[in-house]
Amino acid sequence: MKVSKQQAAQNRERVVETAAKLFREHGYNGIGVADLMKAAGMTHGGFYAKFGSKEALLAEAAAKAIEVSMEDWDRVVAKQPGDPLRAVTEAYLSPLHRDQIGRGCAIAALGPELSRLSDEVRDAVTDGVSKQIDKLTPIMHQADPQAQRQSALAAYAAMVGALVLARAVTDEKLSAEMMDAVLESINRAV
Template sequence: MGHSQQDKRKTHERIVEIASKRLREKGLEGVGVADLMKEAGLTVGGFYKHFASRDELVVEAMQAAFGAWTTKVRSEGRAPEDIPLQEYAATYLSGEHRDDTAGGCPFAALTADIARAGERCRSLATDQMKMNLHIMQARINTTDETQARRKAIITSCLMTGALGLARIAKDESLASEILDTVKAFVNEVGTK
């Protein structure tokens, strides 16, 4: 790969990374191409050297957002499915995660936006949801597959909703209570 192709790839990745964060902060419709390119230190005209459309960027940014946690975990030499439920819940339902909208769970940040998004974005989210539920199911302490699946769905929905509600709360005490209550409830589900 030539130097200019390598530079173009790095620039492309930087744009996607910035978009991934800004979309989680401001919503799928809350980020304009001009602002995004300005933040990346590029011109609006340069956008079309990297993407055919804004929708294409949104899909790539969502892929990056969905893969960010797994990439981080794997870089630490761990597999996501090996993280026990209690440890996962402690991290997911933490004040740090609540405050890190830009780097946090895209489902908690963008549920309503994704529901209104185009087919490609919704398909991507559906695939990620299936993978998340599969991993969550492996964390549930039961040999009954139907019961494990049921608990995985309930636990995933509960955690995502709790994080979203804690982000909404302007009362720190209430936000912490939501996270702590759901964390305690999830811990009762048990681990493998």
């Protein structure tokens, strides 16, 4: 049965959104195409015609996840407009974000794997990371644009690293301490 262009676009979006969640939860190598498609409610028969490769899907899924993360940042800033940097860092370095791997930061969830994948995937990630840093830059408290950019780079790297470590350890207290230390360090440094 032939599907309309609109339905095909909706199906593709559903696969990308499902992949964005499941790649973060299981890792790139932790889930196969058949399981991704099944979770999206589709068969895997037409997968390669739609995406070309699993890595091509990951590139789209990572871009989608980063886009959603930036929308989340906008929402938390809207709730706390007086200090947007604190709003973003508190949301990012929270137990809720740490524990929702499938909904959280794609870079923190997939970082080590990403470094070993194709340039196609890494280019999509580079674009997303650059956009996130660009979004952080104007909310840094420095007056000088170059200082803002440097602070945004350092804050982003510290946030991602803290989240990776907070998820890696089994000691909940240590996990919270790491996130809190980075949160306060970023907000104190500005």
